[in-house]
Amino acid sequence: MKLADVAKAAGVSQGTASNVFSRPEVVREEVRERVMATARELGYTGPDPKGRLLRAGKVNAIGVATAEPLSYFFEDPFARVVMSGITEICDAHGAGISLVSAMNDEKLAWNIQSALVDGFILFCIEGGPRLVDLTRERQLPFVALELGINDPTISGIGVDNLAGAKQAARHLAELGHQRYGVLAMPFFDNRSGPIPFSEVPTAIYSDSRSRVAGYFLVLQEFGIDVDAIPIYETEGEEETARQGIDYLMSLDAPPTAIFCMSDRIAIAAIERLQERGLRVPQDVSVMGFDGVPEGAFCKPPLTTMAQPIAEIGRQAVKAILEDDGEVKRVTLPVELIVRESTAPPPR
Template identity: 60%
Template sequence: MSQVVRLSDVAKAAGVSQGTASNVFNRPDIVRKEVRERVEAAARALGYSGPDPRGRLLRAGKVNAIGVATAEPLSYFFDDPYARVLMTGISRACDLQGAGISLVSAANEEKLAWNIQSAIVDGFVLLCIEGGTRLVELTRERKLPFVALGLEHDDETISMIGIDDHAGAHTVAAYVADLGHRHFAILSLQLVDGHVGRVDDAAIAAAIYKSSRERIEGYRAALAERGIDPSTVPVFETENDRTSVMAALTELFDSAGPPTALLAMSDRIALFALDWLAERGIAVPAEVSVVGFDGVPESAYSEPPLTTVSQPIEEIGRMAVELIFDDAKETRRLSVPVDLTIRQSAAPPPADRA
């Protein structure tokens, strides 16, 4: 095995002290030119590329970088429209701070633990879409500041930024019901890992993802207030992907009495639904109304433009970065407002089904 070349080896070969050799790499302006050239020549001859920057950064106490961590694959940051807007907010806030970004992700828990432990950052923004509890556990071990987004359980010791999922879902369901709809279906984000398809009340009550459960409860509350029995509203759990959404829609519309309104728990689900309905020749909103949740940019340019619950996604990213660099010792728990964005994907139902 080849021997690791250290700074002390370079100093010895150049006939200088280790402190002088260190200055050549870290503060070259204070070293005489001939000494600097001699040390650099010795380093090249020995194959020494310079001090490990990680050690220097850690000794300084700050590395001026934010880690953005999720248990999803790295492709999530680029494929998911919500994640893309969030990263825009995070990157712009980091630009203002002159800070870098490290994306921390892994497809399995073993690699996730290693990536969290080895990331050279000043703090973490945790995208708790999935595996949020484990993300928090691993990050706490680093003893660095962190902010959780979308954490699925209430822990008053964790700084987090979130929205009122129940209120947002209630608002959009009330709007659609007030248009005259009485036949609904809910296209849900995951309630538990590894399951898709129709779910019953017991599965909803046992959901491990709090935001999914709260959105269902918000939809149902608004419908019940308007005389619609929630037990008549089918709920289909999806993986927020095209395959599971299309499977749900096939089951819904191949049955007798399909819905006239779809309550999609994300804009991504709603956009997949619009594609599927267009392929089937089902007119939106003349035959079926579709509404989403999130307010991603793509929702404004769909055909037709999507009515949705809009979150200030980019602002959430900016706030998260500011909390990390704020160095506040106390726990911060912030709730940001959502708005109903009304576009052309929802209208009164066909007269014969009102």
């Protein structure tokens, strides 16, 4: 059933019938009622909005993509807050959101290619380079949330990871700690475990590299042998964070302070330390990075480097809606939030 069939049956032009569905205010009431009654009789529900939007060159929707499972958007505390910023701006502009995700590369490629959107916001937490390559092929505007991608040829929104990590390290060093450990976000895809400092400069994710660099630059100022600091690469979630704690605390000289590259890792670390009978911060201090709401409510409340997470999401949507073809790189500041998970080392 087509609009032309409805117009013919109702005795009006196709243009008038089209106005009934798209601009009803310009059609006389009796004509509107006749056309709508005819449409109901014929089982016609209206023009396909996809076709109208595609003809206009816009679909008024933003794609939010990740190589993580779809559950990432709902389970990860950082992603949830970013999404709150994204939805705030989308609501203000009447724009829709399409979540794009897949567990395997083939499905991800199909989802990126078939998504009916005007542009993409990329969560490059894992599989970042592949995600960027697939999105480039769509030739639509896109912006990477810089969870590891540092390509100057693409638009990106992130924070000053180096400065934030330096501030975190200075806080712990000034408390008097001498023995440190690092629970890192991914340096490479699909791996976890201890990683020597010598491998860090080769990591594909720049955020992880920058945070280690920031920690170690400041610790060197305090006379710490950074080559001896153990680094455990997690996959950014609870299970490998807990494994990392088991590794760090089994060392001959376990750390009295642990840098966690995300609050999600830090919260899991605190829980695992407590399961092992250790007190936070009396025995071990834990430092997070993100500033997610959950950090304020864990026990003890988490000391962290707070990102303007919702603002990252808001800026990402604006970058798509206001795209002019130019590459835009936005770096936002972070703030040290001192709570109760850090203290001087035990005597």
